[in-house]
Amino acid sequence: MNDPVLNLVRTRSLADQVADTIVEGIANGVIAPGQKIIEVDLASQLQVSRVPVREALKILETQGIVVSRPHRGVRVVEFDKGKIAQVYEVRLFLEKIAIRDACTKRENMPRLLAKLDQVVDRMEQYLARGDLLGVSKADMEFHHEICIASENEIAIILWETLSRHMMIIFEQELKHDADRGHVVEHHRRLRHMLETGSPKELERELERHILRIQGLGSLPKAMPK
Numbered sequence: 001m002n003d004p005v006l007n008l009v010r011t012r013s014l015a016d017q018v019a020d021t022i023v024e025g026i027a028n029g030v031i032a033p034g035q036k037i038i039e040v041d042l043a044s045q046l047q048v049s050r051v052p053v054r055e056a057l058k059i060l061e062t063q064g065i066v067v068s069r070p071h072r073g074v075r076v077v078e079f080d081k082g083k084i085a086q087v088y089e090v091r092l093f094l095e096k097i098a099i100r101d102a103c104t105k106r107e108n109m110p111r112l113l114a115k116l117d118q119v120v121d122r123m124e125q126y127l128a129r130g131d132l133l134g135v136s137k138a139d140m141e142f143h144h145e146i147c148i149a150s151e152n153e154i155a156i157i158l159w160e161t162l163s164r165h166m167m168i169i170f171e172q173e174l175k176h177d178a179d180r181g182h183v184v185e186h187h188r189r190l191r192h193m194l195e196t197g198s199p200k201e202l203e204r205e206l207e208r209h210i211l212r213i214q215g216l217g218s219l220p221k222a223m224p225k
Contacts, residue, residue, distance in 0.1 A: 006030050006045060018046060018056035023065065023164045027171035028074055028133050037066065037074045060161040061159055065141055065168075080166060087165045093208045095143060099206055100148035103199065115189045116142060124184045135183060136170035142187055146194075186212065 006025045022042075025031040037057065057074050060066045068074045077083070077127045102112065119142045126134030140163050147159045174180055186209050193205045 013053040014048060015055035015059060018042075018048065018052050019059045019164070021046060022056060022060060023167050024133065026065070027168045029068040029138060029175075031076060033076050033078045036072075037076065038197050059108075060164070061218060063164055066163055079172075084169055087162065087169060088210060091159075091162055091166065092207065094155060094162065095146070095206060095210065096148040096203060098152060098155045098159065099145075099194070099202060100199070101152045101155070102146050103194070103202070105149060105151060108149050108151075109195070112145060113195055115145050115193065116187075116194070119145065120187045120191065123187065127180060127182070127184060132171055132174045132180075135174060135180075137165055139183065139187070140166060167206050182212075 005022055012020075022031065022037070024032065031037070039050055039053050040056065043053045046053070057066055057068070061068055061074070066074050067077055102108070113125060113223050121136055123138035123142070125137060126132075142157065144163065147156045150156070174183070177183075190205055190209050193202045197205065
């Protein structure tokens, strides 16, 4: 198996592309939690100037994914068990609001369900190929579609901010999960509940869906240098 490498994510502004690339690097283990990020080295590797790299690191610092310290440079934060629990707690409350609001927009439901079916089909294909990053992206796209369908602008903004944390955690969840097939099953069940379940049943299913990884523990730390 080839070692994972960093590939520039071609979306949005160049700074956002670099930020997404760093997050994917953390998610797939190219960049370790606690590792120092050298601005000039990253710019060279991605073949961009230092300006978008600097802007990307500022974005990630405001989002709590990297931290800058005088005389120590910029380092990736440690995703320990406590931090993971906080991310999922906030995510649960946020997605409860989004899924509630999405269900009130009944005219949007056929399009949403069709879109979710497409996403889950792709997720299943990624899983069959062993493409864990693809599975993680599909997982986030699934929940992003629900947020979009909610038409709750604040929920969408907050979810997109939180999504970079979730990308990192999702990838590690999959790497530590011997039975990855349940990922597709869980999303199909949640999609079904969106179509047929009562509000209470849907909320309970969402809780089971989001809190399923709480026992997996923290992410691996950076190796000593």
